[in-house]
Amino acid sequence: MAKRVSLSGNEAVAFGMKQINPDVVAAFPITPSTEVPQYFSQFVANGEVTTEFVPVESEHSAMSACIGAAAAGGRVMTATASAGLALMWEMLYVGASMRLPMVLAVTNRALSGPINIHNDHSDSMGARDSGWIQLYGENAQEAYDNLMQAVRIGEHPDVQLPVMVCYDGFITSHAVENLEMLDDADVKAFVGEERKAPFALIGQDPVSMGPLDLPNHYFEHKRQQAEAMKNAKKVILEVAAEYEKLTGRKYGFFEEYKMEDAEAALVLINSSAGTAKTVVDALRAQGKKVGLIKVRVFRPFPAEEIAEALKNVKAVAIMDKVDGFNAAGGPLFNEVVSAMYGKADGKIVQNYIYGLGGRDVTTYNFEEVFSNLFNAIETGKYEVYNYIGVRE
Amino acid sequence: MNKERKVNITNETTWRETTPGGVILDAGNAEDFKTGDWRAMRPVWYEDKCKHCLLCWVVCPDNSIKVENGKLVGFDFDHCKGCGVCTKQCKFGALDFVPEE
Numbered sequence: 001m002a003k004r005v006s007l008s009g010n011e012a013v014a015f016g017m018k019q020i021n022p023d024v025v026a027a028f029p030i031t032p033s034t035e036v037p038q039y040f041s042q043f044v045a046n047g048e049v050t051t052e053f054v055p056v057e058s059e060h061s062a063m064s065a066c067i068g069a070a071a072a073g074g075r076v077m078t079a080t081a082s083a084g085l086a087l088m089w090e091m092l093y094v095g096a097s098m099r100l101p102m103v104l105a106v107t108n109r110a111l112s113g114p115i116n117i118h119n120d121h122s123d124s125m126g127a128r129d130s131g132w133i134q135l136y137g138e139n140a141q142e143a144y145d146n147l148m149q150a151v152r153i154g155e156h157p158d159v160q161l162p163v164m165v166c167y168d169g170f171i172t173s174h175a176v177e178n179l180e181m182l183d184d185a186d187v188k189a190f191v192g193e194e195r196k197a198p199f200a201l202i203g204q205d206p207v208s209m210g211p212l213d214l215p216n217h218y219f220e221h222k223r224q225q226a227e228a229m230k231n232a233k234k235v236i237l238e239v240a241a242e243y244e245k246l247t248g249r250k251y252g253f254f255e256e257y258k259m260e261d262a263e264a265a266l267v268l269i270n271s272s273a274g275t276a277k278t279v280v281d282a283l284r285a286q287g288k289k290v291g292l293i294k295v296r297v298f299r300p301f302p303a304e305e306i307a308e309a310l311k312n313v314k315a316v317a318i319m320d321k322v323d324g325f326n327a328a329g330g331p332l333f334n335e336v337v338s339a340m341y342g343k344a345d346g347k348i349v350q351n352y353i354y355g356l357g358g359r360d361v362t363t364y365n366f367e368e369v370f371s372n373l374f375n376a377i378e379t380g381k382y383e384v385y386n387y388i389g390v391r392e
Numbered sequence: 393m394n395k396e397r398k399v400n401i402t403n404e405t406t407w408r409e410t411t412p413g414g415v416i417l418d419a420g421n422a423e424d425f426k427t428g429d430w431r432a433m434r435p436v437w438y439e440d441k442c443k444h445c446l447l448c449w450v451v452c453p454d455n456s457i458k459v460e461n462g463k464l465v466g467f468d469f470d471h472c473k474g475c476g477v478c479t480k481q482c483k484f485g486a487l488d489f490v491p492e493e
Binding site for chain 2: 097098099100160198199205206207208209210211213216217219220221223224225227228
């Protein structure tokens with residue numbers, strides 16, 4: 001039987017990792033890493049898991065050790081945030097291109113500078129093209145559920161890619177919430193006792209991995225990697241369907257909230273969706289046709305599905321908790337708008353950069369965004385690229 | 393290919409056929425690739441000075457010293473990358489090291 005517990009997001013993820021009992025967890029033991037390795041190291045010390053815990057000297061080394069362990073054939077997990085993820089950068093690409101499934105729990109936090117440790121999405125959004133699958137969750141429950149599914153998605157024979165499980169720093173990582181945890185036995189049955197690696201450094205068939213790959217082969221390997229990311233779309237839905245049977249909780253590429261007849265809509269990621277839903281409910285009570293889309297899967301990007309979900313709106317505001325500094329719009333905006341091109345044309349599209357460096361995101365912010373959208377519908381006048389919640 | 397390979401990787405291999413991440417399934421498959429094509433220097437053998445001690449064969453990192461019936465017979469220039477280790481260790485002046493023309 002599943003049990004109700006009250007845990008912070010980091011605790012939920014750490015307890016989830018304990019239930020999964022991976023072969024290796026390699027992590028940097030102090031900040032900018034998260035509480036997840038700290039909790040997990042206690043499970044190791046207490047003998048509650050059989051995992052080999054490798055406390056390394058940097059995040060670059062953490063990812064390097066994870067890559068080595070995954071190349072050996074192990075089931076591997078780690079966690080980090082912010083500058084820690086930035087220091088992993090080089091190795092993120094290596095892990096993905098070596099086609100090594102791993103799970104990385106990312107508590108989304110700002111990148112310096114100026115120095116800031118609070119929530120925004122600049123860390124994982126910067127790593128969006130590293131070849132990792134990226135799942136985002138609104139709360140502790142979704143972080144836990146995404147963690148479980150991440151193992152299955154990444155290890156699927158048609159995918160074989162590493163997966164980031166992202167959730168908002170402090171807002172989700174440190175706030176204690178009620179959630180439902182699976183039984184240990186159900187987790188074991190769902191993720192499987194061990195990873196089945198198609199190739200591994202340890203085993204009966206010796207191989208070499210990570211070779212020099214010059215111009216007459218590298219391109220083919222990249223094309224193959226792209227195909228794995230395409231395959232992940234199907235696998236993500238299959239795994240979600242299986243998870244729903246087990247838990248009753250439904251997951252897809254994104255959550256549509258009151259979108260059926262929505263004229264004005266938001267598209268956003270992670271914890272702010274909770275605040276925005278409150279605003280949607282309040283505006284609906286006033287008879288305004290509003291809705292929102294909360295993106296769960298950013299890599300692979302569900303382009304066709306998002307365009308389909310937005311095809312009946314008049315105006316949409318795409319909310320980025322990060323700026324890409326291209327002077328035109330944030331990463332979610334760019335992806336959503338290019339997905340809409342040719343499939344959901346003629347819409348009013350606005351981009352709002354919000355909540356950078358842990359700035360509180362309030363219901364007033366979303367009320368203002370919806371108000372701007374309705375104003376744009378009425379007058380046809382609007383700015384595309386906007387900041388909201390900043391002191392003007 | 394003259395050897396039995398689990399997978400033969402050639403310049404014709406498509407992305408559907410190649411191995412994930414370039415994993416190498418066959419030990420010693422460097423033999424299938426001309427790894428010596430970027431050599432800048434090459435060893436030259438003076439047969440008259442050679443004692444066939446075969447220490448050059450011992451030190452060659454690329455298995456490119458050809459030996460038949462216990463005697464040096466020449467070089468495998470498909471795989472010799474011109475490191476010069478064989479010429480450096482030769483005590484009899486039987487191996488010279490010259491720029492590639």
